[in-house]
Amino acid sequence: MFVFEEIEKILSEIAHLKSQAQGVKDAWDRAISELEKQYGSKLNECKAKIKQKEKELIKLAKSNQKVVFDCGDKREFTNGTLYFAISEKVKRARGVTPKKLKELGYLDAIKVIEKVNWDTIEKWPDEKLIAIGTERIRKEEIKYETR
Structure with missing residues (x-):
């Protein structure tokens, strides 16, 4: 019976602390607002x-x-500095698509992200799970709710 009293306590x-935390969060939100x-x-x-x-x-x-950068790529002023630089960028044309790159054989320009789909694997039968080196396990869990 002592265990039940301890759990109740x-x-x-926890319920009191959650209520207290919510009060602090509400005050925080009001202050930020x-x-x-x-x-x-x-x-x-x-x-x-x-x-x-x-x-x-x-x-x-x-x-x-021409006047501002007549002495180079940097001009100092009392309140700051201006810099001049030339850079090259590749224009991202709308017509460049993975399909077009595949047709031209430029596969190195296609980013492929492979990722395990665990949502699908979760639905598999045990035989398939064993085949890939995993298994379905039983997980015990204790949850709670406060009033």
Whole structure:
């Protein structure tokens, strides 16, 4: 009988702690929501202005590239530095498909991800499981719920 009393006590403690954790999470969510209301629009406004100024800076530097980068690929200013670089990228054309690559024999350009489908294997009969070197096992589990 003592075991039942101990189990009751532990279940009660878990229920109390879960309730306490939910209260903390609710308070956390309310605080985050208030912060988002207070600062979210201001932050988004700042980010939008930064993005606009970055576009303005790049446009100005590109249109005056010969003057700005007359001494090389780096120009120091009081409030920052501009860098000029040339890089090459492969344009990702929409017409490039695995089917087209297969037709041309360019198999090295196709990414194949092989993965064991355990959902399918779970439904197999025991004979097939044994054939691949696994088995169905019985797993004992104790679950609980609190009130």
